[in-house]
Amino acid sequence: MTVSIKDIAKAAGVSHSTVSRALGESPLVSPDTKDRIQRLAREMGYSPDAQARSLVMGRTQTIGIVVTTITDPFIAEIVQAVESTAHDHGYSVILASSNSRRRREIAAVEMLRSKRVDAVIVTSSRVGALYQAHLDQLGAPVVLINSRSEQRGPYTFSVTVDNRHGACLATGHLIRRGHRRIAYIAGAANHSDDFDRMAGYRQALGEANIAFEPSLVVRGTGRVDCGEEALTAVMDRSDVPSAAFCYNDMTAIGLLRAARTAGVSVPRELAVVGFDDIPFAAYVSPALTTIAQPKPEMGKRAVEMALALAGGEVSDLPGFTNVVVRGRLVVRESSGERMQVEHQPASESDGGGSS
Amino acid sequence: MTVSIKDIAKAAGVSHSTVSRALGESPLVSPDTKDRIQRLAREMGYSPDAQARSLVMGRTQTIGIVVTTITDPFIAEIVQAVESTAHDHGYSVILASSNSRRRREIAAVEMLRSKRVDAVIVTSSRVGALYQAHLDQLGAPVVLINSRSEQRGPYTFSVTVDNRHGACLATGHLIRRGHRRIAYIAGAANHSDDFDRMAGYRQALGEANIAFEPSLVVRGTGRVDCGEEALTAVMDRSDVPSAAFCYNDMTAIGLLRAARTAGVSVPRELAVVGFDDIPFAAYVSPALTTIAQPKPEMGKRAVEMALALAGGEVSDLPGFTNVVVRGRLVVRESSGERMQVEHQPASESDGGGSS
């Protein structure tokens, strides 16, 4: 049914080799036959068979992306950037979602291996040991986005956001707004993202000579439903904090909802800052101040890294195994106006200039 | 580098045909050699080459999905369902996003054709003439989700939500809540979805013997930023409506934001109902009453339809060319409490029982 180069060859009265060369812009064919064949190919509606080609070439011009679920808007934005960048480089993208189920994760990797993808990008939050073994066997370079593998093998590459820096930015912003009692609504325990963000939180406190108080740290889950419990844990005390930095936007949104129903005014009584800048953050009310992860850049960097690795470039360049990108403070309503004027520059800069 | 069946054949001292049969569970190999070869394959870390296989078999076990952008949470949910269902049927998914740019749309279809996908699913909102031509040339069945092609060819299949029914449900809900002056904040003009939803709006009005008033229809864009203009258009009049049915959730959310800044209380002064049930709808405040499109089901049906078509089943079964699914009313806060008690059953049913 579909027309192959052999069909074109027959129609043009040449061998299929000539057709292959003519379509491949080889200089080994005379200009007039090249024209003739190309016109013929167009007329016959020829479309090259990518599989047959990659079977010979050893490259499929395809990358795989493994996600937990694209329903997560954060992941969706990264996937969007990955697809777009891949397209610009002439690559297509096979999507595999695991729903955090181990069996599906393994099945996904197995499938991508069978499909002979040139590289794999993973945004799964946790890369377990068994999974790692499968990745090693993959034969293609793997780039992790915002996820750490348990045992970092020699073939582990990643793009991560600078969690510590972002958290420092967020907390510093609250401090410059005049807050001194700032709670941290944490994510799930034993999560390295949470660990680093908490470190940034403490660093910002330290730089402002504010003592870290463990009781102001409330353990959460990273999901929206932990907001209610967090609010009571924070507000049911004699010395209530005036601000809260949240592990991520979903936690912050949960906190906002709880505050509304509890009659706590945001930002007047409680200023709130999130992390991630998911699309919703701009639409909740009050609109959420947060740390924007440069998701398009992260996706782009991951693809370029993956393709460079697949191209067989040297992979042990210093600093190339883990690209760290920095987030950006997005000030909206939930962190309020400046509470009291201090002696400091009028404009609030992003970087804070520290370190 | 990667191990092929020839390598296994050499190691086992048999021909590659025997290996192929042994791994394919063919009854033509003796049980003991089958065992030996399978064990060997496992030990050597063999992974079948999907490309070579599909080159012979004529099927790639792959479907393509074309979207405008997976950043749209509505589309993301559909893609999730598509990927999941495809996986269950042993198929993998190639993702292509067009960003509504015609060139990319065409490039995407061309790419999927080269990859020889067995079927294509499209969630692009508009399928233009040029695009249609490319789809026809694709050689694979195409299933449209919630999108109509301009000229419906013989090979056009689709899964769509019953827009009229959904709009009727939403408007009827407002009517049963006691509202009689109900505005419709429309989507982009010349959009068939908008056309059908408006028809459902009018139908519900008619069934309640409420006269349709053209001035209560405000033209919008379907995006969040049209909410402000819509609000002033609706509220700056002598006889303000008490409720508004919006073309989609983004429009409704825009309306909610505008109402908040304008000091219009929702739902007391203005009840609002949306359409789509995007994930955000539950989190805005007041939480949005809306029509939930059964996205998982739609994705599932589309895949099953596409695979049936790819399998060469009869495709002209009546009613098979366009599957219509019905949405479901999700009552939240934005449509308020019942305004006045009428003589009607206590519990409000979804279907309304009309028609």
Place this chain on the structure above:
DNA sequence: GCCCCTCCTGCACACGTGTGCAAGTATACC
């Protein structure tokens, strides 16, 4: 002992494409 049948295996080809090498033809130069 011979024949037939069953069971298993290998040969050879196919899918659609790219490419090294040889062979062919036309052209130019002496």
Place this chain on the structure above:
DNA sequence: GGTATACTTGCACACGTGTGCAGGAGGGGC
């Protein structure tokens, strides 16, 4: 005209897999 050269084309093989067909081996029945 002979030869060297450049240019163009075809042959044959490769990639990794599936499968029709032939043929060999072995066993059972007469």
